[in-house]
Structures are given as structure tokens and as C-alpha cells.
Amino acid sequence: MSLLQVRDLNIFFRTQSGSINIVNNLNFDIEEATVFGLAGESGSGKSLTALAIMGILPPNIYAEGTVNFKGTNLLTLSPEAIRDLRGREISMIFQEPMTSLNPVLKVGHQIREVITTHLKVTKKEADKITLGLMRAVKIPAPEIRMKEYPHQMSGGMRQRIMMAMAIACSPSLLIADEPTTALDVTIQAQLLELLRDLRQQKNMAVLLITHDLGVIAENAEKVAIMYAGRLVELADVHTLFEEPRHPYTIGLLRCLPRGKGTPLKPIPGTVPKPNHLPPGCKFSDRCGFAIPECKTKEPALRKIKDGHLARCIRAEEIEQYKVA
Amino acid sequence: MKLIEVKALKKYFPVKKTAFARHEWLKAVDGVDFSLEKDRVFALVGESGCGKSTVARLLLRLIEPTEGEITFKGENIFKLKGQRLKAFRRAVQIVFQDPFASLNPRRTVYDTISEPMKIHKIAKGSELKDRVVELLRKVGLQDVLNRYPHEFSGGQRQRICIARALSVSPEVIVADEPLSALDVSIQAQILNLLMDLKQQSGISFIFISHDLKVVEYFSDEVAVMYLGKIVEYARTEDIFRQPYHPYTEILLNSTPGIKPGTKRRQILSAEVPSPIDIPPGCPFHPRCPKRFSPCDRIVPELEGSGGRLVACHLRTG
Ligand SMILES: Nc1ncnc2c1ncn2[C@@H]1O[C@H](COP(=O)(O)OP(=O)(O)OP(=O)(O)O)[C@@H](O)[C@H]1O
Ligand SMILES: Nc1ncnc2c1ncn2[C@@H]1O[C@H](COP(=O)(O)OP(=O)(O)OP(=O)(O)O)[C@@H](O)[C@H]1O
Ligand SMILES: [Mg+2]
Ligand SMILES: [Mg+2]
Numbered sequence: 001m002s003l004l005q006v007r008d009l010n011i012f013f014r015t016q017s018g019s020i021n022i023v024n025n026l027n028f029d030i031e032e033a034t035v036f037g038l039a040g041e042s043g044s045g046k047s048l049t050a051l052a053i054m055g056i057l058p059p060n061i062y063a064e065g066t067v068n069f070k071g072t073n074l075l076t077l078s079p080e081a082i083r084d085l086r087g088r089e090i091s092m093i094f095q096e097p098m099t100s101l102n103p104v105l106k107v108g109h110q111i112r113e114v115i116t117t118h119l120k121v122t123k124k125e126a127d128k129i130t131l132g133l134m135r136a137v138k139i140p141a142p143e144i145r146m147k148e149y150p151h152q153m154s155g156g157m158r159q160r161i162m163m164a165m166a167i168a169c170s171p172s173l174l175i176a177d178e179p180t181t182a183l184d185v186t187i188q189a190q191l192l193e194l195l196r197d198l199r200q201q202k203n204m205a206v207l208l209i210t211h212d213l214g215v216i217a218e219n220a221e222k223v224a225i226m227y228a229g230r231l232v233e234l235a236d237v238h239t240l241f242e243e244p245r246h247p248y249t250i251g252l253l254r255c256l257p258r259g260k261g262t263p264l265k266p267i268p269g270t271v272p273k274p275n276h277l278p279p280g281c282k283f284s285d286r287c288g289f290a291i292p293e294c295k296t297k298e299p300a301l302r303k304i305k306d307g308h309l310a311r312c313i314r315a316e317e318i319e320q321y322k323v324a
Numbered sequence: 325m326k327l328i329e330v331k332a333l334k335k336y337f338p339v340k341k342t343a344f345a346r347h348e349w350l351k352a353v354d355g356v357d358f359s360l361e362k363d364r365v366f367a368l369v370g371e372s373g374c375g376k377s378t379v380a381r382l383l384l385r386l387i388e389p390t391e392g393e394i395t396f397k398g399e400n401i402f403k404l405k406g407q408r409l410k411a412f413r414r415a416v417q418i419v420f421q422d423p424f425a426s427l428n429p430r431r432t433v434y435d436t437i438s439e440p441m442k443i444h445k446i447a448k449g450s451e452l453k454d455r456v457v458e459l460l461r462k463v464g465l466q467d468v469l470n471r472y473p474h475e476f477s478g479g480q481r482q483r484i485c486i487a488r489a490l491s492v493s494p495e496v497i498v499a500d501e502p503l504s505a506l507d508v509s510i511q512a513q514i515l516n517l518l519m520d521l522k523q524q525s526g527i528s529f530i531f532i533s534h535d536l537k538v539v540e541y542f543s544d545e546v547a548v549m550y551l552g553k554i555v556e557y558a559r560t561e562d563i564f565r566q567p568y569h570p571y572t573e574i575l576l577n578s579t580p581g582i583k584p585g586t587k588r589r590q591i592l593s594a595e596v597p598s599p600i601d602i603p604p605g606c607p608f609h610p611r612c613p614k615r616f617s618p619c620d621r622i623v624p625e626l627e628g629s630g631g632r633l634v635a636c637h638l639r640t641g
Contacts, residue, residue, distance in 0.1 A: 136460035214580030257541035
């Protein structure tokens with residue numbers, strides 16, 4: 001059985017005039033000790049999916065469906081039970097560590113707090129584990145830096161602190177939501193290498209959320225592409241990059257410059273807002289391969305071959321689109 | 325023709341510190357030389373804090389240099405006054421990273437784009453309106469004159485900023501990370517727009533970016549900055565084919581490709597030191613995998629030939 005099974009996950013935003021569906025019928029599995037990449041442009045619902053799994057959706061947003069983690073549906077767990085899981089079995093790191101670190105507490109103290117919340121250890125042992133974790137995430141001079149406040153550290157160092165907190169209890173699943181987006185490529189490379197090492201040492205599964213297909217290609221084993229709250233393509237990383245079947249995936253790949261002279265073919269238009277989605281296929285208004293049928297009926301996410309799903313009625317003819 | 329020449333440019337910011345001295349200096353730009361030719365794109369790259377935006381602000385004369393000069397068509401911009409200053413302010417425009425922060429939320433698109441033309445007395449009345457419509461069409465926007473910034477997406481706002489910069493028919497646009505805040509599909513749209521402007525409107529660009537794939541695609545020449553200095557300067561093709569400076573090489577290898585399973589080959593250790601406390605010798609030596617005896621003592625000069633300059637003892641020693 002998979003470590004995490006997401007089934008028919010729907011996420012809604014409450015308004016005075018009713019609910020707006022933001023994430024629509026999501027289905028995917030994450031296997032133990034693997035990296036699952038979730039990619040898509042801004043507003044596609046990646047972060048809300050992560051927050052729903054963690055059970056920390058903001059008050060005006062709610063989720064329906066099932067999220068089975070080791071056989072337990074997280075969406076029906078009591079707040080106490082999910083709080084106990086969080087940090088111990090599932091943990092999360094965010095794009096901007098500053099928002100999740102407490103600005104008035106020393107970073108060492110914040111790491112120790114995670115340990116003492118979940119593990120029965122003495123203060124001395126907790127200090128020792130804290131130092132060990134700071135070494136594990138390769139923070140230089142940890143004895144000195146544990147006494148620093150978050151604002152005294154660089155963005156890269158703060159993200160390392162977040163990672164130390166996230167792995168403190170050796171969780172089975174780490175959710176990393178754009179963990180390196182705000183950082184220089186050099187620091188991004190360091191952190192992703194660190195993430196790969198930690199994952200192997202701790203045998204963790206990772207849900208890696210990013211809009212950067214390069215980061216996905218380099219780190220993920222399975223990939224889901226999200227558009228307007230829906231999965232539009234799901235495949236192993238090689239298939240996704242080498243034989244993409246959805247025009248949106250192909251469009252995203254074509255947006256990336258590949259040296260001088262090769263013209264870019266941007267996807268026209270912009271991502272629609274959740275309350276202004278077109279009828280039929282949600283990508284049809286921006287799709288260069290759409291036919292009238294695409295604009296009337298929303299296609300299902302269907303099997304192309306084993307382990308490869310795409311939400312496009314023309315997936316079999318896609319070669320024509322690729323050469324066009 | 326050289327439009328802009330930057331010569332021995334320095335910008336130090338005072339920072340409060342220590343019991344002995346009143347303040348220390350943060351050397352944001354520490355002796356930079358480069359030039360921009362007409363119809364070209366000159367790119368500045370380097371890690372966060374290396375001084376790129378400070379160079380941009382100096383180029384626009386938004387701040388004064390500590391030392392050195394910048395000439396525009398042969399005249400030192402920091403000495404310009406009156407009409408000449410006004411002409412310079414018109415000829416060199418900037419587009420920033422954050423299209424949200426750089427538009428006034430209470431002004432309509434029409435107000436935003438017509439204002440520079442009013443200031444520079446370029447057009448008025450119905451001609452002004454026609455020009456605004458034409459500029460918007462050029463950047464791919466229609467029927468938006470009376471709308472406000474909050475009604476637009478990030479990409480559309482960046483288009484408005486570009487239309488505003490174009491309104492005064494500039495000769496140079498300084499673009500400081502103009503794509504960084506945008507989604508990939510929108511980045512590609514804006515990049516195509518900039519490409520069109522370069523080819524059709526004869527505008528030259530100083531292009532600041534941390535995305536080396538974009539730099540490779542769009543620029544003609546590249547300068548790599550590290551802690552306020554240029555460490556390598558070359559034609560874009562040359563630098564991407566064969567970087568000379570170990571730092572450039574690592575930067576190029578740090579960008580992930582989109583071939584599954586390929587790992588970045590070199591990972592740079594540690595982080596950039598503080599520009600208040602720049603290491604002696606080559607500023608890059610503490611992180612350099614190829615450092616040898618002179619590197620921690622002697623500052624390498626930026627030297628070379630054939631348009632390829634590099635500041636590294638491995639090349640010059
Ligand atoms: N608290 C909220 N209230 C109302 N709408 C929200 C809220 N949070 C998110 N949304 C909306 O839900 C949609 C999905 O948001 P989400 O943050 O999950 O996107 P994302 O894929 O993570 O995007 P990004 O790449 O920008 O982080 C967006 O349209 C967003 O505007
Ligand atoms: N007004 C100022 N006063 C003091 N220090 C400043 C000032 N402006 C910039 N700096 C410092 O100068 C250095 C260079 O900053 P600059 O903004 O030019 O970097 P950058 O290369 O544009 O970085 P980024 O990629 O993050 O935009 C940084 O250390 C910055 O903190
Ligand atoms: Mg997000
Ligand atoms: Mg900057």
C-alpha cells in the first residue's frame with residue numbers, strides 16, 4: 001500500500017454567496033521513500049493541496065475527500081491526533097522560512113521545541129539532538145549559530161533551520177513547498193543536494209512542490225502537473241519530460257529558453273481565477289490544440305499507458321501538435 | 325557606437341559599527357567597468373547582493389557614486405544639468421522586478437502611461453491618447469485605458485510598466501529582474517516582447533537577471549559580478565560555451581536542466597561573504613575549488629583580450 005493516497009480531494013473557498021471549488025477531484029499516491037513532484041503555475045492549487053494534507057487549511061477554506069496516510073484518513077482525524085502526527089510523521093517546509101520561524105526565539109530553541117514536543121528526552125539530550133540536527137543540515141559552527149535569531153541568518157541558513165526542524169523526528173513524509181524558490185541557484189543546488197542526502201539517510205518520502213520544471217527533472221521520480229486546481233498529467237519523470245501528452249505540459253516545456261536562436265512559444269493568456277474557469281477543458285481557452293469538443297465537456301484524467309495519465313481527449317494525436 | 329560607458333565605478337554605503345570607527349563601508353559596487361553598445365543587450369549576473377541593482381540605480385542616476393563615472397553618449401551623467409539632464413532622464417528608462425510595487429494603485433493605465441509623455445512634452449490631447457493606445461497595443465494590451473493596476477495579473481502589470489518605459493521613446497532600458505516575479509508562461513511572453521522591442525524599436529538593454537537560461541537567450545554580452553566586482557566579462561556565446569572563471573563555471577552548472585535524472589555537477593560550498601568584510605586577495609577564494617597560493621593574498625585584475633576578460637590567477641598567473 002502507498003504511504004499516502006489522495007482520493008477525490010476537493011478544496012473549497014467559502015464566500016458569502018456559496019463555496020468556490022479551488023481544487024477539483026485530486027487523485028494521486030506517494031510511495032514510501034520516493035520523491036513525488038507537484039508542478040504548475042501560480043494559483044493552480046499546489047499549496048492548498050499541501051495544507052490540506054497537513055490539516056492546516058486557513059479557516060475560510062475546507063477540504064472534502066480522503067487523504068489516507070498509512071491507512072488513516074487524515075481529513076477525519078481529531079485535531080489532537082493530527083497535531084500529534086504533524087512534525088512527527090509528516091512535516092513541512094515552506095518557501096519563506098521567516099513566516100514559519102518565530103522571530104523572537106533563538107533558532108536552537110525552536111529546533112529543540114520540536115524535539116521536546118514529540119520525544120521524551122531530557123533537556124541535555126534535546127540539546128545534543130539539536131546540535132546533531134544542525135550538523136546534519138550542514139550549518140557551520142552550530143554551537144554559535146544555535147544562539148542566533150532568524151533575522152541574523154541568510155535565507156539559505158533559515159531554510160536549513162526549517163529542514164532541521166522538519167527532520168527532527170524522522171518523519172515518513174516531508175512536504176516541501178517551493179523550498180528554494182526565493183534563493184540563488186547556488187544555494188538552491190546546495191539545499192536540494194542536502195534534501196536528497198537526508199531523504200536517503202532517513203528513508204523519507206518527499207512531496208516536492210515547485211513551479212520550476214528543472215527542479216522537478218532533477219529531483220522527482222513521479223510528477224503530477226496541475227492546472228486550475230486539476231491534475232492534467234501524471235507520469236514518471238522520464239515519461240513526463242520525454243513523452244508528454246498534455247498540451248499544457250508541452251507548453252510549459254516550450255516556455256523555457258534553450259539557447260539562442262530557438263524561438264520561444266509561450267502559452268498565450270493567463271491562468272484563469274477559480275471562479276472564472278471556462279466550460280469544458282479548463283485549459284481549452286489557452287490551448288493551441290483545442291477543438292470545439294474541448295470547450296463543451298471536461299475531459300477525464302485517463303490512462304495513456306501504465307502509470308501515465310493525461311486529461312486530454314487528443315492525447316493520442318499529440319505528436320501532430322508537437323511538430324506544429 | 326558606445327551608448328553607455330561605466331568607468332571605475334564604486335558605490336560604498338556607510339554602515340554603523342564598531343567602537344573605534346564611526347562607521348564601516350559596505351562595498352556594494354567596488355570598481356566596475358563595462359560598456360553598452362547600441363542595439364545590444366548587456367547582461368549583469370551574479371548571486372543576490374553582488375551589487376547588480378546598485379549598478380542599475382547608478383545607471384539611472386537615482387544615486388550618486390562614491391567614485392568613478394558613467395557616460396551616456398560621451399557625457400558624464402553625474403554632471404548633467406538642466407535640459408541635458410532632462411534629455412538623459414528621457415533616454416534611459418527602467419523596468420523593475422516587481423510590477424506590483426512600481427505602479428501607483430490609484431492611477432489608471434492611461435494616467436500611468438501618459439504622464440511621462442506630458443512631463444517630457446512629447447504629445448498632448450488626442451495625439452497623446454492615440455499614442456497611449458498604440459503603446460498598449462505594442463505590449464499586447466487592449467481596451468484597458470481606464471482600468472487600475474489591481475485589475476491586472478502580474479504579467480499584464482509588467483506589460484504596463486514596459487509601455488510606460490517605452491512612452492518616451494528611450495534609447496536604453498535598464499531591466500532589473502523583469503521576469504523574476506512572473507510565472508513561466510508569462511515570462512516567456514514578456515521575453516518575446518522584449519525580443520521584439522530589441523529587434524524592431526532599436527532599444528538597447530542592460531538586463532539584470534539571475535536566470536542564466538534567459539540571459540543566454542536574450543543577451544549579447546555578459547558580465548558576472550561577485551561581491552561588487554566583475555570577475556568575468558565576455559560575449560554571451562563565449563561565456564556559455566566555455567566559462568573561464570571558476571565562479572562562472574559553477575554558476576552555469578548550478579542551473580538545473582530539464583533532462584530527468586541529471587544532477588548538477590558542481591555545488592558551490594558555503595555562502596557569499598558579507599560585502600562589509602570582503603575577503604583579501606581574490607574575493608571568491610574562500611569558496612573556490614581551484615584556489616592556489618596567490619589567491620588569498622593578491623587581488624586578480626580583470627584582464628584578457630579579444631573581448632574576453634577574466635579576473636583569475638589561473639588565467640593570468
Ligand atoms: N486563503 C485564501 N482565500 C481565498 N482564496 C485563496 C486562499 N488561498 C489561496 N486561494 C486561492 O486558491 C487558488 C490556489 O492557491 P494556491 O496557493 O494553492 O496556489 P499555488 O499553486 O500554491 O500557487 P503559487 O505557485 O503562487 O504558490 C488561488 O487561486 C488562490 O488565489
Ligand atoms: N541603500 C543601501 N544602504 C546600505 N546597503 C545597501 C543599500 N543598497 C544596497 N545595499 C547593499 O549593497 C549590496 C548590493 O545590493 P544590490 O541590491 O545591488 O544587490 P543585487 O545584486 O541587486 O542583489 P539581488 O539579486 O538580491 O537583487 C547588498 O549587500 C545590499 O544589502
Ligand atoms: Mg504555493
Ligand atoms: Mg537586485
